[in-house]
Amino acid sequence: xxxxxxxxxxxxxxxxxxxxxxxxxxxxxxxxxxxxxxxxxxxxxxxxxxxxxxxxxxxxxxxxxxxxxxxxxxxxxxxxxxxxxxxxxxxxxxxxxxxxxxxxxxxxxxxxxxxxxxxxxxxxxxxxxxxxxxxxxxxxxxxxxxxxxxxxxxxxxxxxxxxxxxxxxxxxxxxxxxxxxxxxxxxxxxxxxxxxxxxxxxxxxxxxxxxxxxxxxxxxxxxxxxxxxxxxxxxxxxxxxxxxxxxxxxxxxxxxxxxxxxxxxxxxxxxxxxxxxxxxxxxxxxxxxxxxxxxxxxxxxxxxxxxxxxxxxxxxxxxxxxxxxxxxxxxxxxxxxxxxxxxxx
Amino acid sequence: xxxxxxxxxxxxxxxxxxxxxxxxxxxxxxxxxxxxxxxxxxxxxxxxxxxxxxxxxxxxxxxxxxxxxxxxxxxxxxxxxxxxxxxxxxxxxxxxxxxxxxxxxxxxxxxxxxxxxxxxxxxxxxxxxxxxxxxxxxxxxxxxxxxxxxxxxxxxxxxxxxxxxxxxxxxxxxxxxxxxxxxxxxxxxxxxxxxxxxxxxxxxxxxxxxxxxxxxxxxxxxxxxxxxxxxxxxxxxxxxxxxxxxxxxxxxxxxxxxxxxxxxxxxxxxxxxxxxxxxxxxxxxxxxxxxxxxxxxxxxxxxxxxxxxxxxxxxxxxxxxxxxxxxxxxxxxxxxxxxxxxxxxxxxxxxxxxxxxxxxxxxxxxxxxxxxxxxxxxxxxxxxxxxxxxxxxxxxxxx
Numbered sequence: 001x002x003x004x005x006x007x008x009x010x011x012x013x014x015x016x017x018x019x020x021x022x023x024x025x026x027x028x029x030x031x032x033x034x035x036x037x038x039x040x041x042x043x044x045x046x047x048x049x050x051x052x053x054x055x056x057x058x059x060x061x062x063x064x065x066x067x068x069x070x071x072x073x074x075x076x077x078x079x080x081x082x083x084x085x086x087x088x089x090x091x092x093x094x095x096x097x098x099x100x101x102x103x104x105x106x107x108x109x110x111x112x113x114x115x116x117x118x119x120x121x122x123x124x125x126x127x128x129x130x131x132x133x134x135x136x137x138x139x140x141x142x143x144x145x146x147x148x149x150x151x152x153x154x155x156x157x158x159x160x161x162x163x164x165x166x167x168x169x170x171x172x173x174x175x176x177x178x179x180x181x182x183x184x185x186x187x188x189x190x191x192x193x194x195x196x197x198x199x200x201x202x203x204x205x206x207x208x209x210x211x212x213x214x215x216x217x218x219x220x221x222x223x224x225x226x227x228x229x230x231x232x233x234x235x236x237x238x239x240x241x242x243x244x245x246x247x248x249x250x251x252x253x254x255x256x257x258x259x260x261x262x263x264x265x266x267x268x269x270x271x272x273x274x275x276x277x278x279x280x281x282x283x284x285x286x287x288x289x290x291x292x293x294x295x296x297x298x299x300x301x302x303x304x305x306x307x308x309x310x311x312x313x314x315x316x317x318x319x320x321x322x323x324x325x326x327x328x329x330x331x332x333x334x335x336x337x338x339x340x341x342x343x344x345x
Numbered sequence: 346x347x348x349x350x351x352x353x354x355x356x357x358x359x360x361x362x363x364x365x366x367x368x369x370x371x372x373x374x375x376x377x378x379x380x381x382x383x384x385x386x387x388x389x390x391x392x393x394x395x396x397x398x399x400x401x402x403x404x405x406x407x408x409x410x411x412x413x414x415x416x417x418x419x420x421x422x423x424x425x426x427x428x429x430x431x432x433x434x435x436x437x438x439x440x441x442x443x444x445x446x447x448x449x450x451x452x453x454x455x456x457x458x459x460x461x462x463x464x465x466x467x468x469x470x471x472x473x474x475x476x477x478x479x480x481x482x483x484x485x486x487x488x489x490x491x492x493x494x495x496x497x498x499x500x501x502x503x504x505x506x507x508x509x510x511x512x513x514x515x516x517x518x519x520x521x522x523x524x525x526x527x528x529x530x531x532x533x534x535x536x537x538x539x540x541x542x543x544x545x546x547x548x549x550x551x552x553x554x555x556x557x558x559x560x561x562x563x564x565x566x567x568x569x570x571x572x573x574x575x576x577x578x579x580x581x582x583x584x585x586x587x588x589x590x591x592x593x594x595x596x597x598x599x600x601x602x603x604x605x606x607x608x609x610x611x612x613x614x615x616x617x618x619x620x621x622x623x624x625x626x627x628x629x630x631x632x633x634x635x636x637x638x639x640x641x642x643x644x645x646x647x648x649x650x651x652x653x654x655x656x657x658x659x660x661x662x663x664x665x666x667x668x669x670x671x672x673x674x675x676x677x678x679x680x681x682x683x684x685x686x687x688x689x690x691x692x693x694x695x696x697x698x699x700x701x702x703x704x705x706x707x708x709x710x711x712x713x714x715x716x717x718x719x720x721x722x723x724x725x726x727x728x729x730x731x732x733x734x735x736x737x738x739x740x741x742x743x744x
Contacts, residue, residue, distance in 0.1 A: 067603060093600060101507060103442045103486065114547075126543060130389025133547075147441060147486060147507035152732030155598045161612060163596040163619075164734055165515060168440070168486040168505040176504050180519065183526055189619075209485075249494065249503040253432055332487060334503075 005182045006238035007340070009088070009230030010312045011081025011196075013074050014299055015048040018057045018081065020227065023309075024267075024316030027293055045216075047202055048223035048300035050074060060157050070224070071102055072153040074305070075198030078226035079154035082194050086230030093161035096190035098181040099228075100174025100197030100304040101150040101166045103206065150198045150304075162190045169197055169304035171271065171330015175247040178229070178308075178338065182245055185233050196228030196311075199304035206303070215301075215331050219272035223300025227308035229315075240318055243339040250333025257337045259286040264322035266292040269310035271301040275329035282335070287325055293317075307336055318342040350521045351587040351743060352580055352690075353426060353531075355683050356419025358412045359576035359670055360396040364419055368670075369687055369695070373716035377669045377698040379561050379572050385543055391550030394559030396574035396671030397541040408539035409440060412577035412676075413489050414496065417533055421497060424581035426531050435502035435529035437520040438490040439512025439536030439675045489537055501529040507675075510635075512536050513578060514678025514728035514736035518594045520582050535579035536679035546573060552604060554639060561672075562699030563636035563665040564643050564707040571637040574671025578679035580686070589689045592723070592741045593626070595619025599733030606642055606729060610649030616735035617653045617725060624723070624739035628657045631694050631724040633685040636665025637672055638699070646727065647707035662719070664712040668698035678728030678736060685724040685740045692718050 012020040059065060059076035068076070079097070088095060118125060118133030148166035155164065163184050167173035174197035181195035201207060201222035210216055231242070244258045259282075266289040270276040276294060283289060295310045302309060307328040314324040320343040328336040355365050360378030362368035371378075378396035387393040401411040487505040494503045502523055506516040513536020520532035549555050549571075556570035582591060597619065599612035606613065621627065635646055654661055666684050667673075673680060688694045696712045703711055723741040730736075 097598065126386040127388040129543060129547070130387060130393075132389075146509045146731055148509050148512075148730065148732050148734065149603065152598070152603060152734065156600050156603060156733060159600045161598045161600045161615070164598050165506060165519065165596070166508050166734075168507045170485075170487065173487070173505065176502075180522065183522060247502075249500070250491075252500050252503075256432075332491075 004241040004243055005185050005231050005233060006235035007229050007240045007242060007315065008232050008235045008238055009082050009086025010228065010315055011078040011085060012225065012227040012309060012312045013050055013053065013077045014225035014309055015050060015223065018053060018077060020312035021316055024313035027295055027298060027313055028317065046221055048221060048298065049202060050224055053077065064157065068153050069149065070200050071198045072150045074224065074226035075099060075150045076154035076157055078196060078198060078228040079194055080158055082228040082230040083158055088192055088230060092159040094190060095160045096162035096181060096184050096193035097151060097155050097160045097164045098177040098193065098195040099151040099166050100169030100177045101147045102169060102199035102304040103147060162193065170332035171303065171306055171328055172247045172249065172332055172334025172336050174304050174307045175245060175328065175336030175338065179245040179247065181231055182242060185231060192232045194228050194230050196226065196308040197304040198226035199302050200224035201301055201303050210331065215272060218274055221300035223302035225299065225302045225305045225309055227305060227312045229308065229311060240315055240340040240342045243341050245338050247334055247336045254282065254335060259337060260323055260325060260339055262288045263325040264290045265314060265317055265324040267310045267314040267324060267326045268292065268294045269306045269328040270294065270296050271329060271331045279327045279329050283325065283327060303330065306330065311338055314340055347525045348527065348584045350524050350582050350591040351585060352589040352591060352686050353583050353585060353587045354420040354424030354581040355686060356416040356423065357576065357578045357680065357683055358416040360398050360574060361670065363415060365683060372666060372669050372695045373693060375696050375698055375715050379671055382541065384541065387546060390546050392546065392555035392557060392559060392570065392572065394572050395541045396572060398575055407488065409489050409537045410492055412539060412575065413493065413537040413579065416535065416577040416579040417493050420579040420581045421533065426581060426583055426585065429531045431498050431500040433501055433530040434499040435520060435523050435532045436490050436494045436499055437504050437506065437516040437532055437534040438493065439506045439508065439516035439679060440486045440489045441507055441509065441512065441675045442486050493533060497533065508734050509730040509732055510672065510674055511678050511728040511730035511734050511736045512675035514682060514726065514738060517580065517679060517682055517738065518596060518736060521591050521594055524582060524584060531581065531583045533579065533581055535577065536676040537577035538674040538676040539575045540674050541573050541575045549573065556638060560699055561638045561668050563634065563638045563668050563697050564647065564703055564709065564711060565700045566702050566704035568638045568640060568643060570639050571667065572671040574673040576670065576673050576676050576680065578676055578683050580682060586743060588743055589686045590741050590743045591738060593620040593624025593739035595623060595737045597735045599735065601733055604731050606645045608645060610645045610652065612733060612735045613646060613649040613727065613729060614652050616737040617649065617727065620725065620737035620739045624741065626723055626739060628654060629661060629723040629725045629739065630721045631685065631688045632661055632663045633681040633724060633726045634663050634665045635727040635729045636667055636697065638667060644706045647709055650709065659710060661710060662694050662712050662717065663709040664695055664697040666695060668700055681726045681728060682738060685726040688721045688724045689740050689742050692721055694719060694721065
């Protein structure tokens, strides 16, 4: 990256609640997030879940929330918080928006409602499904199905109309979303942008995928949340500058990642133990560091939201003149790196 | 100075043909793939017609791959860029979440039901018991891009864009951005949709977006909704000069409504103007419209075109391949891209199938019946999405 983009605000929602200030410091203290055992749906599984959001901080109104998947709802909260934090109050139709998004995760309760009306003589009848099963479904069901709605609900609520993109992410897609935002700012496609991710690994189908693919047995703790950075090309008083953003797909050339020779802070967001070891080795081999934290120990892996939660944790911990390296490794095998510097280039 | 982006090869797998030339020839003749759904019993559904690809059975492991792989192979072979190092080749695919076959979904839901509701712990167990029936490729949007990267041995950027109906166009824009920025030298890009199944036919039916008459006729005054389609369209882009250049791109959000476009077409207007400005042009000869055949969308797009081109609009020929191929969702923008490239490369402007009685509110210079042949220096391609995302691209005859 030949030029730097300024981070001028951030928003987050995680197991620690709504907000990013203090999040990193809590993680440094190894304060235990309010993880709960998912006794009802996921027996014996510990997770890092977002507890009930106060209504004054929630996304939209009750009607709007009925249209949202959980990830879309969390994403809309983080997007609003970032915009407010940055003071992006005017000309919002010009603001760009890029998000890493997971599979939306529809409300599964609708499925048996459909089926109850679709069975004839003990077997599913597509004819009956068409005639009665569809009518038994919550008509809002469809609105929760499309992945890009994790971007679009927030954009609609906040009036964002600039260049945009929704990248499917199990980690790396969110880094790509940030890279795209940076590129658009540097190219002049927009002067201001938000970039981040929102997701939940607690949806029954997502969790089943993670179990099936062996991640649960290798230390993945499911998490959920959202985090968004507010960016602009120039700022008199940025929270930090983005010095480098890169993602390498599985099997790609890790050496191509631009890492600083020294970082005051290294923040890791691995999906689990093997990825933790990989990221630790990568950081140690390419970069001397004063201190290192691992956000997954308390926040778990929130998939598309994991990298941006690590970014805002780093933002919270950076001191004047310091550099932070944030490394993420998602279940898609991709590695993302982001370098932040506080206090100017 | 930014790097130019050229279209070196294209490929398609659609309900009208297993290659782009086959598809294009059928489109040029005015053929339509829309017909009653035969791959499952759609009796009683809000719409029972679609442009389905019958030659790939619904039970195939991942129908998206069955469509995307041959389309990508065709584009790749046509491009002839095999000497590029693997690290310099990117893959950018527009795709949404895949689905297991409907019988598997039904079995899962029945195993998970309790007291007229859903027991999530039972669902988890049922999902795990049917792990083999829920292969990763069937549910992850990223599976298509990863599989294409493996198939062609690429090791450069690999991204999956999930932007609903604009996914394919947005993936091409992302590929162009990556090429311009020098992140890769060759990009395999496009979109794939495999949505003619009971779940999506029901879901879009619930929205009231599907045609009850079962006819896709964009811009016709009798239009009553879109018809689902499926297929894949892929392109290979690079900086190596070719007949067609991707000159300009534009992306905006409506910030209006989760399914309906802004009535004034503001987001679409801005996307088109951005793409034209990026290309350094004021006008084009051809527009490959989003043209879904829904009453509101087509009228808004027509108004937006009027706002963008003004008095010049009378000389701009407009068509939409959705009349023949239905709405292929994540593939739609990429199919439009191929139609736009065809117009520029060969002067073949494809018609809007199903359009016979143009809506006075969509007063455009339509291409009806059969393709017309004319010199085309530049074409604009539109793709607009549920959620309010708008993508526009300008293709031009290379200097």
